[in-house]
Amino acid sequence: MESLGTFLKNRRDRITPADIGLRTYGSSRRVPGLRREELAQLAGVSAGYYTRLEQGLAETASEQVLDSLARVLRLDDVEAAHLRNLARRSTRSGLSEPPEEHPHDRVLALLDALDEATPAVVLGRRGDVLAWNRAGHAITAEHLPFDAPRDPDRRPSVPRLFFLDPLTRDLYRNWSELAEIHVGYLRLTAGRYPDDARLAALIGEITMGSSAFASLWADGEVMDCTAAPMHLQHPTAGALSVTYQVWLQPDSPDHRLEVYTPNDSGSADALRLLARPEEAPGDARRTPVRP
Structure with missing residues (x-):
């Protein structure tokens, strides 16, 4: 898991004196960005205190100090939230086993209500698939058992599949772009849940x-994951393009409902093809998988 000091140093290295109008008078510098003393001065804290923060020796940091650091380091809203999460973590210690995750009945009802050609997946805090409908299964992990989310020990892990499963990697034509989002969001999640032993093990x-x-x-990027295009080369439906949108769940804020919408008419036709119940009797293939 990332520490507050690691994040601060990473962001300090990215800000040059020229970025903030700081004169260096031509002196040689051995650091790629700001020195600790320079950042401390700009943030209005003592150099000794900032050094203790970066070294993990300071117990607390006030909201005012964190606001000042975020301003000098030019953090966006997501990065600033991550900074605060890491600062809160500095007062904790140790990892613990998290409780088993269960999707809320309301999100499952929403999953039921979606059109069968609208792919949707319910994800837990670590990116485990808690439930999906037929189209959601077909578009993201057709090679895995449809009923896998029912068993907590067999639930597909989207981050694990994305980086460690060759079939999943071959699915995405814009894999590199999506990989950055996956890592950035996983870092944000790690800051929110620093004591999650399963999350630490997954990373x-x-x-x-x-x-x-x-x-x-190692790049240290942090970002939220709300919407982005996915360009696929699907083994059954061929080339298609969708946009995923994340719907947060007030009743279970750790969980997300990802809904995938087609970007063109050909992709819409492909989704209808994937949702067609051809192999199972009755309505079995149209029924969303629930725990």
Whole structure:
């Protein structure tokens, strides 16, 4: 998991004196960005206090200090929220086993109500698939059992599939773009839930198994995950393009409902094809999987 000090240093290295109009008088510099003393002065804190923050030796940081650091480091709203999450984490210690996740009845009712050709997936805090409809299964993980989300021990992990499963990687024509979003959002999640032992284990597993993930994680980017295009080369439906939209759930804020909408008429036709119940009797293939 990322520490407050690691995040601060990463962002400090990205801000040059020229970016903020700080004169250097031609002196040689051994750091790529701001020195600790320069950042501390601009943020209105002592150099010793800021150094303790970056080294993980300061117990707390006030909202005023965090606001000042975010301003000097030019953090956007998501990055500033991540900074605050990491600052709160500095007062905690240790990991714990999180409770088992269950999707709320209201989100399952919404999943039921969606058209069968509208792919939708309910995701837990770590990106585990808690439920999906037939089209959601077909567009994201057709090669996995449809009923996998019912068993907590077999639930597909979207981050794990995305970086460690070759079939999933081959599915996305804009894999590199989506990979940055996946890593940035996973970092944001890690800041929100710093004591989640399963999340820490997942990040460690993917870091060890994917050099692409490890490289992106080292970049230190953090971002939210709300909407983006996905360009697919689907093994059954061929080339198609959709946009995913994330709907947050007030009753279970850790969970997200991802809905995929087609970007063109050909993609809409492909989604209808994927949702067609051809293999199972009756309405079995149209029924969303529930835990």
